[in-house]
Amino acid sequence: MSGTLKGNWNFPTTIWAGPGRIAELPAACQRAAIARPLVVTDQGLLASPMVRSAAATLGGAPLFGGVQGNPTAAHVEAGLAAYRAGRHDGVVAIGGGAALDTGKVVAFMSGQTRPLWDFEDIGDWWTRADAAGIAPAVAVPTTAGTGSEVGRAGVILNEATHQKKIIFHPLMMPRVVISDPELTIGLPRWVTAATGMDAFVHCFEAFCAPGFHPLADGVALEGMRLIASYLPRACADGADIEARAHMLAAASMGATAFQKGLGAVHAIAHPVGSWFNTHHGLTNAVVLPYVMEFNRKAIAAKCDVIARVLDLPARGFDGVYAWVLGLRRELGIAHTLAEIGVTVGHAAVIGAEAAIDPSASGNPLPVSAADLERIFRAAVLGQLAVAA
Ligand SMILES: [Zn+2]
Numbered sequence: 001m002s003g004t005l006k007g008n009w010n011f012p013t014t015i016w017a018g019p020g021r022i023a024e025l026p027a028a029c030q031r032a033a034i035a036r037p038l039v040v041t042d043q044g045l046l047a048s049p050m051v052r053s054a055a056a057t058l059g060g061a062p063l064f065g066g067v068q069g070n071p072t073a074a075h076v077e078a079g080l081a082a083y084r085a086g087r088h089d090g091v092v093a094i095g096g097g098a099a100l101d102t103g104k105v106v107a108f109m110s111g112q113t114r115p116l117w118d119f120e121d122i123g124d125w126w127t128r129a130d131a132a133g134i135a136p137a138v139a140v141p142t143t144a145g146t147g148s149e150v151g152r153a154g155v156i157l158n159e160a161t162h163q164k165k166i167i168f169h170p171l172m173m174p175r176v177v178i179s180d181p182e183l184t185i186g187l188p189r190w191v192t193a194a195t196g197m198d199a200f201v202h203c204f205e206a207f208c209a210p211g212f213h214p215l216a217d218g219v220a221l222e223g224m225r226l227i228a229s230y231l232p233r234a235c236a237d238g239a240d241i242e243a244r245a246h247m248l249a250a251a252s253m254g255a256t257a258f259q260k261g262l263g264a265v266h267a268i269a270h271p272v273g274s275w276f277n278t279h280h281g282l283t284n285a286v287v288l289p290y291v292m293e294f295n296r297k298a299i300a301a302k303c304d305v306i307a308r309v310l311d312l313p314a315r316g317f318d319g320v321y322a323w324v325l326g327l328r329r330e331l332g333i334a335h336t337l338a339e340i341g342v343t344v345g346h347a348a349v350i351g352a353e354a355a356i357d358p359s360a361s362g363n364p365l366p367v368s369a370a371d372l373e374r375i376f377r378a379a380v381l382g383q384l385a386v387a388a
Contacts, residue, residue, distance in 0.1 A: 005017070005018050005019060005181070005241070005242065005245040006018030006019075006021075011256075012150050012173065012256050013150055013173050013174055013175065013176070013177060014031065014175065014176045014177065015149075015150070015176075015177045015179055015252065016028065016176065016177070016178050016179065017179040017180075017245070017248070017249065018179075018180065018181075018245070019180060019181055019182045019241055019245070020180065020182060021178050021179070021180045022050075022054060022140065022178055022180045022182070022183060023057070024178065025054055025057055025058060025092065025138070025140070025178060026057055026058060028138045028176040028178055029058060029090070029092065029138055029176075031175065031176050032090060032136040032137070032138050032174075032175035032176050033089075033090070033136055033175075034089055034090030034091075034092070034135075034136055034138065035089055035090075036061075036086070036087065036088045036089045036090070037058055037061045037088060037089075037090050037091065037092045037138070038061065038062055038064055038079075038082060038083050038086055038088040038090075038091050038092070038106070039051070039054070039055050039058070039061050039062065039063045039064065039091075039092045039093075039094060040064045040067065040079055040091055040092070040093045040094070040095075040099055040102055040103035040106060041063060041064070041065050041067065041093070041094045041095045041099050042065065042067050042068070042095040042096060042098060042099045043065050043066065043067060043068045044068075045065070045094065045095050045099070045142065046063060046065030050094075050142070050183055050186075051063065051065075051094055054092075054094060054140070058092065061092065062082070062086050062088075064078070064079050064082040064083075064106075066078045066079060066082075067079075067095070067098050067099045067102045068098075069098065069277060070098060070155075070157050070164070070273055070274075070277060070280070071098045071101050071102040071105075071154070071155070071156050071157065072156065072157045072158075072159050073116055073117075073156055073157070073158060073159065074159065075102050075156075076102060076105050076106060076109065076116060076156060079102055079103070079105075079106040080106055080109055080110065083106055083107075083110055083135075084110070088110075088135070089135060089136075090107060090135050090136045090137060090138070091103045091104070091106055091107040091135060091136075091137045091138070092137070092138045092140065093137055093138070093139050093140065093174070094140040094142060095140075095141075095142050095143075096141070096142060096143040096145070096146070096191075096195070097143065097145060097146030097148045097155075097195075097198075097280065100139050100141060100146065100148035100149055100154075100174075101146075101148050101153075101154035101155055101156065102154065102156075103137055103139070104137050104139070104148070104151075104154045104172050104174065105154040105156060105167050105172070107134065107135040107136065107137040107172075108129070108134050108135075108154075108167070108169055108171070108172050110133065110134075110135045111130060111132065111133020111134060111135065112129060112130060112133050112134075113130070113133075114128060114129075116156065116167065117158065117165060119167050119168065119169065120165045120166065120167060120168075121153060121165075121166040121167065121168035121358055122358075125168075126168050126169045126170070129169050129171075131171055134169065134171045134172070136174075136175045137172075137174045137175065138174055138175060138176045138177075138178070139174035139176075139177045139178075140177070140178045140180070140183065141177070141179065141183075141184075141248065141251065142183045142184055142187070143184060143187060143191060143192075143195040143251075144184055144192075144195055144196060144199060144234075144244070144247035144248045144250065144251040145194070145195025145196060145197075145198040145199050145251050145281050146195070146198060146199075146251065146255065146280070146281075147199060147202060147251045147252050147253070147254045147255025147256070147258075148255065149174055149177045149179070149251075149252060149255075150173070150174070150177060150252045150255050150256055151172075151173070151255045152168060152169065152170050152171075152172045152173045152259075153166050153167060153168040153169075153172060154166075154167045154172065155167075155270070157274055162271075162274045162275060163271070163274055163353060164270045164271070164273060164274050164357075166358060177252070179248045179249070179252065180248075181241050181244035181245040181247075181248055182241065182244075184244045184247070184248065185238055185239050185241065185244055186238070187238060189235050189238065189332075190282075190332065192231075192234050192235050192238065192247075193231070193235050193285075193331040193332060193333060194279050194281035194282035194285060194333070195251070195281045196227060196231040196234065196235070196247055196250075196251075196281070196331075197231075197281050197282070197284060197285035197288075197327075197328075197331070197333065198251075198254075198280060198281030198284050198285070199223065199227055199247070199250050199251040199253075199254040199281075200223075200224060200227045200231070200254070200285075201254075201265050201266070201281075201284040201285070201288055202220075202223075202254030202255060202257060202258045202262070203219075203220040203221070203223035203224045203227070203250070203253065203254045203257055204220070204224060204288070204306075205258065205261070205262040205263040205265055205266060205359075205362065206220045206254070206257035206258040206259075206260045206261060206262065206362075207220040207221060207224070207257070207302060207305075207306065208263060208295065208298075208299045208302050208364050209260050209261030209262065209263060209362040209363075209364065210261075210362075210364060211260055211261060211362075213259075213260040216256070216257040216258075216259060216260035217257075217260070219253045219256050219257045220253070220254070220257035220260075221305070221306070221309050222253065222309075223250045223253035223254050223257060224306060224309065224310060225309050225310060226246045226247070226249065226250040226253070227247070227250045228310045228323075228327075229246070230242075230243040230246040230247050230250070231243075231247060231327075231331070232327070232330055232331070234247050235330075235331055260362070261359075261361070261362025262359035262362045263291065263295070263359060263360075263362050263363040263364065264291045264294065264295070264354070264359070264360060264363040264367050264371075264372060264375065265284050265287050265288050265291045265359075266284065266357070266359035267354040267355070267357040267359040267360035267363065267367070267372060268283075268287050268291070268350065268354045268372060268375060268376050268379070269283040269284045269287055270353070270354070270357050270359065271346075271349070271350045271353035271354055271357065272287075272337065272342055272350060272376070274353075275346050275349070275350065276340075276341060276342045278337075278340055278341065278342060279340075282333065282334070282340060283337070283340070285328060285331075285333045286328075286333065286334050286335070286336065286337055286339075286340065286379060287337070287375075287376075287379045288324060288328075289321065289324055289325055289328075289384060290375050290378050290379040290383075290384065291363075291375055292317075292320075292321055292324065293321075293384060293385050294365065294367070294371065294375055295363065295364045295365055296317055297365075298364035298365045299317065299364050300316060300317045302364075303316055303317040303319070303320040303321075304316050306320050307319040307320050307323075310323065335382055336379065336380060336381065336382035337376075337379045337380040338380050338381065338382070342380055343380065344376075344377055344380050344381070347373050347376055347377050347380075348373055350372070350373065350376050351369040351370060351371075351372040351373025351374075351376060352369045352373075354367075354369070354372040354373075354376070355367065355368060355369035355372055360372070
């Protein structure tokens with residue numbers, strides 16, 4: 001059966017998908033023209049047999065495992081120091097979104113002379129970068145959620161300002177992705193659920209974002225269909241390789257689709273993550289229905305399409321909304337931000353920061369700082385118009 005789960009894809013980058021394909025990591029480095037890779041990974045994976053054996057296949061490539069939780073500028077600096085000390089010529093990033101983002105940004109920064117924050121995703125700031133100074137990266141996701149493996153950006157926390165900043169450059173896209181579902185079978189159920197919901201929110205917000213982008217819309221719809229089918233299975237049985245393979249694909253699809261835009265869920269989740277160090281996917285999963293209610297009128301027609309594609313028993317906004325609440329319950333996702341340790345203490349700041357987050361501009365309805373503060377407060381306290 002697993003033979004049918006194998007594929008080589010060429011968009012949005014080179015993706016080698018299928019069980020066991022981690023064995024092709026040396027070939028991936030060769031394809032990416034990396035001879036002396038630095039392996040960047042999460043601290044929690046550093047000692048894992050998965051990462052150890054991957055590094056061994058690369059001739060004992062050095063490991064940098066200084067990534068922990070949400071990546072910060074300090075993580076990037078430490079990674080850059082390791083990269084330069086070892087005179088590497090590329091990065092192999094293995095792990096969840098944090099490790100992939102850090103690895104991509106280390107490769108990007110390796111040959112730059114300007115400071116990191118000069119490359120925030122604002123206007124054409126990315127053109128400030130010296131393209132010749134961007135090292136290649138190979139990405140190996142071990143969670144199915146962020147889709148960072150096919151993204152052209154990394155989200156890095158500025159600890160001085162408590163703001164998550166998006167560092168963007170088109171050449172930050174990994175040259176080769178190894179999408180091996182066997183690497184995700186050991187993920188705990190809650191991580192599977194939280195990261196899978198992140199992928200769903202990427203597809204959902206991208207599809208609902210205004211703008212003409214039928215390519216992204218198509219990818220987003222199929223991504224949602226895969227997640228609806230396979231996320232409950234992957235959570236029920238972590239060793240379900242078919243479910244794991246489809247979830248990895250759906251995660252890459254979410255990140256491919258969201259070049260169309262995201263929305264208020266991500267705009268709120270970013271400052272919440274900065275202030276409370278909450279898990280990104282989990283935060284999105286909790287906040288989603290509160291934002292859906294705010295956007296209700298603007299997304300009614302889109303929800304009709306989603307309900308048809310997911311073949312839901314009830315159509316339109318109500319059908320999708322009820323299904324989202326049911327899925328959250330089934331996966332054991334908290335209903336309020338309070339349950340994951342968030343308080344209303346910083347509500348005004350979070351509203352203000354969410355309003356200037358780049359994701360806010362993709363929301364189907366215009367959202368002010370006051371709107372976002374109100375939605376945030378509702379999500380902390382569990383105040384949905386419709387009882388969950
Ligand atoms: Zn996300």
